[in-house]
Amino acid sequence: MQRNDLAAAVRLVFDERQLLHRPESYFRRGAFVPHPEQPERAVLLRDRLLRDGHLLTAPRDHGLAPILAVHDADYVSFLQTAWARWCAEFEGDRPAVPNYHTSRRRGRRPEGVVGQLGYHSTDTACPITAGTWEAIYWSAQSAIEGAECVLAGEPLVYALCRPPGHHAYLDSSSGFCFLNNAAIAARHLQQRYARVAILDVDTHAGQGTQDIFWQDGSVLYASMHLHPADYPPYFAGYGDEVGAEAGEGATMNVMLSKGADDTAILTALDALLAAVRRFEADAVVVSLGFDMAADDPLAEVAFSSGGFAEAARRIASLARPTLLVQEGGYLGPSLSENAATFLSAIETASPGKAP
Numbered sequence: 001m002q003r004n005d006l007a008a009a010v011r012l013v014f015d016e017r018q019l020l021h022r023p024e025s026y027f028r029r030g031a032f033v034p035h036p037e038q039p040e041r042a043v044l045l046r047d048r049l050l051r052d053g054h055l056l057t058a059p060r061d062h063g064l065a066p067i068l069a070v071h072d073a074d075y076v077s078f079l080q081t082a083w084a085r086w087c088a089e090f091e092g093d094r095p096a097v098p099n100y101h102t103s104r105r106r107g108r109r110p111e112g113v114v115g116q117l118g119y120h121s122t123d124t125a126c127p128i129t130a131g132t133w134e135a136i137y138w139s140a141q142s143a144i145e146g147a148e149c150v151l152a153g154e155p156l157v158y159a160l161c162r163p164p165g166h167h168a169y170l171d172s173s174s175g176f177c178f179l180n181n182a183a184i185a186a187r188h189l190q191q192r193y194a195r196v197a198i199l200d201v202d203t204h205a206g207q208g209t210q211d212i213f214w215q216d217g218s219v220l221y222a223s224m225h226l227h228p229a230d231y232p233p234y235f236a237g238y239g240d241e242v243g244a245e246a247g248e249g250a251t252m253n254v255m256l257s258k259g260a261d262d263t264a265i266l267t268a269l270d271a272l273l274a275a276v277r278r279f280e281a282d283a284v285v286v287s288l289g290f291d292m293a294a295d296d297p298l299a300e301v302a303f304s305s306g307g308f309a310e311a312a313r314r315i316a317s318l319a320r321p322t323l324l325v326q327e328g329g330y331l332g333p334s335l336s337e338n339a340a341t342f343l344s345a346i347e348t349a350s351p352g353k354a355p
């Protein structure tokens with residue numbers, strides 16, 4: 001039976017306030033360069049998907065509890081107040097960017113905003129601006145709302161999270177990410193689904209997500225990404241990182257080489273999907289980056305539009321309740337088209353949708 005347009009729609013969760021974080025620049029390779037994580041990304045994705053007939057839902061406000069189920073309370077409190085404290089201390093409206101970081105050795109949380117900025121971030125890629133808290137709060141709420149829809153029985157939901165989340169640790173920002181939307185959603189889904197798999201297909205290792213669930217055997221973190229030896233996040237995402245204690249074996253990293261093509265990327269995906277099946281996941285969160293696209297400004301692999309479609313079909317074959325959580329994917333020519341292709345392919349191939 002032919003699906004009509006309505007039957008082929010996927011619920012897309014997004015809130016306009018996610019556009020309020022506007023980082024202008026960040027420090028890269030010795031210079032301040034334009035920041036790639038721009039609000040226009042979300043506008044492009046939303047508008048393109050609405051043209052395809054997908055259904056836009058604004059998230060309800062689920063409050064801080066689902067966020068605090070993952071993140072450190074001092075960190076969340078810092079994020080809420082950092083901009084006001086920064087402005088009170090320094091005149092002007094320059095973005096709050098750290099210039100001190102803790103070492104890997106013992107370091108304590110200081111009282112002042114400059115020191116806390118360094119304490120709660122791993123890099124200079126997460127400037128805090130006037131609208132940052134509102135944007136990251138509603139980005140997380142979109143993920144939580146998406147998880148609520150899945151808990152209510154919807155088989156496939158897309159949370160258009162922006163700013164992204166998979167680099168964020170429980171108590172620090174990292175790599176454009178502040179709150180770990182996928183981790184928050186996965187934890188939220190555990191109200192009903194005991195075993196949740198996070199399948200990360202962004203081109204960067206989601207080392208924040210990995211770290212959050214490192215000792216947790218109830219959440220599988222399975223990621224494919226460019227080898228971190230010479231690519232962010234550099235310090236984690238290697239193949240021998242498998243989790244520890246109760247989480248040993250519930251972390252999987254498949255590394256790609258520079259220039260990896262559709263065949264190599266889909267082979268890596270198959271290894272992740274086999275792990276999800278072995279794990280017997282009850283539900284799946286996909287950390288969905290489009291920055292493997294050959295024309296993405298940050299990409300060093302070459303995934304094609306057809307590759308994204310095939311990846312979507314293979315993910316659908318897991319036949320589990322699935323929440324897609326937007327991660328990376330920057331302002332390259334094919335960004336919104338790849339999202340449309342992926343969503344159409346995964347919806348068409350998903351079981352459980354009424355014909």
Ligand SMILES: [Zn+2]
Nearest residue numbers: 202203204328
């Ligand atoms: Zn990425």
